[in-house]
Amino acid sequence: xxxxxxxxARHWNSWRSEYPAQMMHLPMGLTVTVTAYAAAAASFTDFxxxxxxVTYGPRDVTARDVSFSARxxxxxxxxxxxxxxxxxxxxxxxxxxxxxxxxRFWIMPVFAVEGRDDILWHFDPSSxxxxxIIDGRHIAVIGSQAPxxxxxxxxxxxxxxELAEYGYFYLGSRGTSGKMAVLRYNLDEMPAMHFAVGxxxxxxxxxATAKAALTAPPPQALPVRDERGALDAIRDIxxxxxxxxxxxxxxxxxxxxxxxxxxxxxxxxxxxxxxYHAMGSALLETDMARENIRAVxxxxxxxxxxxxxxxxxxxxxxxxxxxVCSFMLWKIWKHTGADDLVELGYRKLLRAHDWWxxxxxxxxxxxxxxxxxxxxxxxLYKSTKLGAKNESSMDNSPIHDETQFxxxxxxxxxxxxxxxxxxxxDAEVLADWAKHLGDRATADRLLQRAAALxxxxxDRLWDSSRRIFANRRWSGDFVRSLAPTSFYPLxxxxxxxxxxxxxxxxxxDPAKFGGKWxxxxxxxxxxxxxxxxxxRGRIWPPLNYLTYxxxxxxxxxDIAASLAEDSAEVFDASWKxxxxxxxxxxxxxxxxxxxxxxxxxxxxxxMPLVSVNEIVDVTPWHGWELTHKAGTWHLGPLxxxxxxxxxxxxxxRLTLTLNDRKVFxxxxxxxxxxxxxxxxxxxxEPPLAGGRIYLKGHVQRASYGAAVITARQIGDExxxxxxxxxxxQPCIIEGIQ
Numbered sequence: 001x002x003x004x005x006x007x008x009a010r011h012w013n014s015w016r017s018e019y020p021a022q023m024m025h026l027p028m029g030l031t032v033t034v035t036a037y038a039a040a041a042a043s044f045t046d047f048x049x050x051x052x053x054v055t056y057g058p059r060d061v062t063a064r065d066v067s068f069s070a071r072x073x074x075x076x077x078x079x080x081x082x083x084x085x086x087x088x089x090x091x092x093x094x095x096x097x098x099x100x101x102x103x104r105f106w107i108m109p110v111f112a113v114e115g116r117d118d119i120l121w122h123f124d125p126s127s128x129x130x131x132x133i134i135d136g137r138h139i140a141v142i143g144s145q146a147p148x149x150x151x152x153x154x155x156x157x158x159x160x161x162e163l164a165e166y167g168y169f170y171l172g173s174r175g176t177s178g179k180m181a182v183l184r185y186n187l188d189e190m191p192a193m194h195f196a197v198g199x200x201x202x203x204x205x206x207x208a209t210a211k212a213a214l215t216a217p218p219p220q221a222l223p224v225r226d227e228r229g230a231l232d233a234i235r236d237i238x239x240x241x242x243x244x245x246x247x248x249x250x251x252x253x254x255x256x257x258x259x260x261x262x263x264x265x266x267x268x269x270x271x272x273x274x275x276y277h278a279m280g281s282a283l284l285e286t287d288m289a290r291e292n293i294r295a296v297x298x299x300x301x302x303x304x305x306x307x308x309x310x311x312x313x314x315x316x317x318x319x320x321x322x323x324v325c326s327f328m329l330w331k332i333w334k335h336t337g338a339d340d341l342v343e344l345g346y347r348k349l350l351r352a353h354d355w356w357x358x359x360x361x362x363x364x365x366x367x368x369x370x371x372x373x374x375x376x377x378x379x380l381y382k383s384t385k386l387g388a389k390n391e392s393s394m395d396n397s398p399i400h401d402e403t404q405f406x407x408x409x410x411x412x413x414x415x416x417x418x419x420x421x422x423x424x425x426d427a428e429v430l431a432d433w434a435k436h437l438g439d440r441a442t443a444d445r446l447l448q449r450a451a452a453l454x455x456x457x458x459d460r461l462w463d464s465s466r467r468i469f470a471n472r473r474w475s476g477d478f479v480r481s482l483a484p485t486s487f488y489p490l491x492x493x494x495x496x497x498x499x500x501x502x503x504x505x506x507x508x509d510p511a512k513f514g515g516k517w518x519x520x521x522x523x524x525x526x527x528x529x530x531x532x533x534x535x536r537g538r539i540w541p542p543l544n545y546l547t548y549x550x551x552x553x554x555x556x557x558d559i560a561a562s563l564a565e566d567s568a569e570v571f572d573a574s575w576k577x578x579x580x581x582x583x584x585x586x587x588x589x590x591x592x593x594x595x596x597x598x599x600x601x602x603x604x605x606x607m608p609l610v611s612v613n614e615i616v617d618v619t620p621w622h623g624w625e626l627t628h629k630a631g632t633w634h635l636g637p638l639x640x641x642x643x644x645x646x647x648x649x650x651x652x653r654l655t656l657t658l659n660d661r662k663v664f665x666x667x668x669x670x671x672x673x674x675x676x677x678x679x680x681x682x683x684x685e686p687p688l689a690g691g692r693i694y695l696k697g698h699v700q701r702a703s704y705g706a707a708v709i710t711a712r713q714i715g716d717e718x719x720x721x722x723x724x725x726x727x728x729q730p731c732i733i734e735g736i737q
Contacts, residue, residue, distance in 0.1 A: 519544050
C-alpha cells in the first residue's frame with residue numbers, strides 16, 4: 001500500500017507534485033481534484049503546477065489547513081481545504097473576480113481513485129450524496145448546496161475532451177454512477193460554496209463524518225509563529241513543496257512542483273537541496289525532516305559519494321555536490337533531539353567526506369576541486385567540464401570560465417576555495433559525531449585533517465594582491481572572478497583577523513558584494529555580473545546562508561545581522577507576491593525578472609531561515625545561540641534545544657519556554673551563546689552589557705566567570721544580577737528548583 005506507515009493525520013495532502021490544488025488520501029489513492037471550465041475561452045483546467053494558475057497561500061505543513069488562490073480565463077477564486085474532524089476533508093471556494101458571467105464559469109471537484117478500475121461512484125440526486133467503497137472503507141461526499149449535476153467519465157482527459165467538443169451545455173455524461181465522478185457548480189448559482197468528504201466504517205458513519213466536517217465552524221487563520229513572517233514563510237514553503245515520490249514510494253520535499261513531473265520524470269533529488277529542505281522541515285516536523293534525509297541517503301554510490309542528482313530520468317552519480325550535508329544534519333539533530341539521525345547519516349556521510357580526498361585532489365597538493373569521474377554511471381554531461389561545474393551547484397558561474405577540465409583526473413584544474421572551506425566544516429562536524437559515538441581515533445583523524453586543510457586554505461588560496469580568498473588554478477594563477485564562496489573560509493575559521501577585516505571590506509564594497517540587494521553571485525564589477533542569468537550575477541539563497549553562518553562563526557555578529565536584514569529584505573520583496581524564488585536579481589531584488597528562475601523553489605527556504613537563525617541557532621562552535629532583540633514579538637513554537645520552543649519578547653524581557661516550561665527570562669539585549677539546558681541546571685555566555693536573569697523557583701548556586709552570584713528571591717522568581725564585563729564568560733546556574 002502506498003504511504004504505508006504514514007501517520008493517519010497526514011493521509012490527506014496535496015501529494016501529487018504536478019497538481020497543487022488536488023488533495024489525495026494517500027493510502028486509499030482517493031483524489032479530489034479542483035477543475036474549472038471557462039466558457040468564454042472554451043478552456044478546461046485541472047490547475048497543473050506548470051501553468052502557474054495557483055498562488056500558494058498559507059498552509060499547515062501536514063495539510064490540516066491549506067489555502068490558495070486560483071485563476072482561469074480571467075476569473076479568480078480563493079480555495080481552502082481543511083480537516084475539521086477526524087476522517088473528514090472540507091473544500092470551500094469563494095469567487096473574487098469574474099472574467100465572464102458566472103453562469104458560464106464552472107467549478108467542478110473531481111473524485112477518483114488512482115489505478116483502480118474496480119471502484120464505482122454512486123450519486124443520489126434526491127439527497128445530493130456521492131458515495132463509494134474503497135477496500136471496505138466507505139466514502140461519502142455532501143455539499144452545502146446540491147450540484148447542478150453530477151457527471152461520470154473515464155478520466156480527466158475524457159472530461160476535458162467532452163468540454164472541448166460540447167462545452168458546458170451538454171447532458172450526455174450526466175448520470176448516477178461511474179468510474180470518475182464530477183460534481184458541477186457554476187459561479188452564478190454558487191459564487192461561494194463548501195463541500196465535505198467523510199470516511200467511515202459504513203455508509204452511515206461516512207455520511208455522519210462528512211456532515212460533521214461540512215457543518216464544523218469555519219477554519220480560523222493559521223496561528224502566527226513569527227510576527228516578522230520568517231517562520232510562517234518556512235511553514236508555507238515546506239508545506240507546499242512537500243509531495244510524494246510515487247516511483248520510490250516515499251514522501252519528501254521536492255525541488256519545485258513545476259520541475260518534478262515535467263523536467264525530472266516523477267521525482268528529483270538534488271543532494272544539497274534536500275538537506276536544506278530537511279533543515280527547514282526540522283523546525284516544524286521531525287518526521288518530515290527524517291523522510292528527506294532517508295530519501296537522499298538512499299542514493300549513496302558504491303564509490304562512497306552521494307550523487308549530485310537522481311531523477312526519474314537520469315542519475316548523476318559521477319559527481320556530487322558541495323559538502324554541506326553533515327553540517328545541515330548536525331543542526332537538524334540538535335534542533336530535534338532525534339538521536340536516530342546520527343546513526344542514519346554518520347557512516348554514509350563519513351564515506352562521502354573521504355571520497356572527496358581520493359577523487360577530487362587532481363593536483364595531489366591537498367586542495368580539492370570540482371569534477372566528474374570517468375567510468376561511473378552514464379549521466380548527462382559525465383566527464384565534461386559542464387558535468388564538473390554541476391558538482392559545484394554553481395553551474396554557469398564565471399568562477400569556472402577560466403578553468404579547463406582535465407580528463408586524466410576528472411577534475412577542473414583549479415582548487416575551489418568554497419569546496420575546501422566546506423570540507424573543513426564537514427570534517428569538524430563528523431569528528432563531533434565520532435566523539436559522540438566513542439570513536440576517538442576517527443575523531444582525531446578528522447580534526448587533524450581539518451586543521452591541515454584550514455592551513456592550506458590560508459597559505460595557498462589567499463590572494464594578497466586583491467586581499468581576498470579566491471580559486472587558484474594548478475598553474476598558480478588565481479581565478480579572476482570572485483563569488484561569495486570567497487567568504488566561506490570564515491565558516492572554516494581559516495581567516496586571520498586582518499583577512500577578516502579585508503573580507504568585510506569586500507562584503508561592503510558596492511563595486512564588489514555590497515549594494516542594496518545582496519549578495520550578488522559574482523562581484524558587481526565583473527563583466528559577467530550584467531548577464532543576470534543564473535549564477536552570473538544573481539542572488540542565491542545558499543550563498544547568503546553560508547556566508548551568514550561564516551560571519552557568525554568569526555564573531556562578526558553586527559555584520560552578520562546586517563546580511564540577515566538584507567536577506568530578509570530580498571526575500572520579503574518576493575514573498576509579498578507569494579513567490580519563493582530560486583534566485584533573485586541583484587539589481588531589483590525580485591525573482592521574476594527573467595524566465596530561468598523558478599518562483600517557488602525549495603531552497604528559497606534558506607532566506608527566511610537566516611532570519612530565524614538571527615534569533616535562535618545552533619553551531620558546533622558557539623553551541624545554542626539565543627538573541628534578544630528589543631521590541632514586542634514572538635517566535636515559535638518551533639523545534640529547538642531538542643524540544644518545542646517558544647520565544648517571547650515584550651516589556652523589555654525575553655522569555656524562553658521549552659516543552660511548555662519556562663526556562664528563563666532576561667532583560668539583557670543581545671546574543672547569548674552556548675545556551676545549555678539540563679534538568680536543574682542552566683548555563684550560557686550572555687552579552688557583555690550585563691542585566692538580569694529571571695528563573696521560576698529557587699537557585700542553589702550560580703557563578704559568572706570566576707565570581708559567585710547570589711540570587712535574589714522576588715516572589716516565586718529567582719533573580720540574578722549580572723555585571724557588565726569586557727569579555728564573554730560563562731554563567732552557570734545550578735540547583736534550580
